[in-house]
Amino acid sequence: MAKKQAGAKKPERYELGRVRDRITFLYLEHAKLSRQDSAIQVLDEQGIVCVPAAMLSVLMLGPGVDVTHRAMELIGEAGLGVVWVGERGVRQYAYGRALNHSSTLLEAQAKLVSNKRSRLMVARKMYQMRFPQDDVSQLTMQQLRGKEGARVRQVYLDESQRTGVAWERRTYDPDDFEAGSPINKALTAAHQALYGLSYSVISALGASAGLGFVHTGHDLSFVYDFADLYKAEYSIPVAFSVTEKYAEDSDIGSETRRAMRDAFVDGKLLIRMVKDLKSLLGMTDDAGEADVVSLWDDRLGLQKFGVQYHELQEDGSR
Structure with missing residues (x-):
């Protein structure tokens, strides 16, 4: 039994x-x-x-x-x-295993990142999401990086002015969290929370964390790409606000994580992330929901899985 x-x-x-x-x-x-x-x-x-x-x-x-x-x-x-x-x-x-068990988004991502023209198109789309008022359709990657760098520097300065938290530059030791200034510790904790959520969404939908369009060569390249879409709106402002309130708190990392959690919920960021990810990869909102396994054929296209196939002639007949 x-x-x-x-x-x-x-x-x-x-x-x-x-x-x-x-x-x-x-x-x-x-x-x-x-x-x-x-x-x-x-x-x-x-x-x-x-x-x-x-x-x-x-x-x-x-x-x-x-x-x-x-x-x-x-x-x-x-x-x-x-x-x-x-x-x-x-x-x-x-x-864990991808939540939807579908490779649809992964295949779309691999196709887009493997072609220089389509990869640049996706990179421009990501920058366009951050600069909705600007036309970036003709900018090179070098121009896009310069534009983004200037934008992030301005965000830091604006948040410093808003909160009164002194700002010089972003600096941290990944092997010594406590060595950083309060604002740099808060930024590290805030960015890590955003990376974690980004990683979870990418993995749950079945895309690859390693196939980045702007970042490359790392197993988390696409996580960094995706998280960058939301830093100016979430992790940077939250880090400065927490530092303004808890600058002398020895556990500023925990305070920052709690603030990020609340910001994610209030901003309904998960819903937005799912929609944004599918849009970036050129998929409809309901793409990747079906749990279907097919067999690939170089001549006949997708074939049914779970069927006992006999030897075929060149013309496709049995």
């Missing part, structure tokens, strides 16, 4: 929350994570709480977190992104 599986059964794809409807992220530290049916059980010194895995977008795991194999199994089944956040700002990234 087969042994009955403990806990809830593995959820079907249609039972999982769509990425645009999920909670943006949850940060945990000094806790033990296990699985309770279809929820992640979190145990710390304050007690036990169960979090529905299917309603989270990304889980940020800080120092002192222990995770069981059963919890990671659930995370993978739910298409939940995981960002391991180490001490002093060192990060490692991981993620």
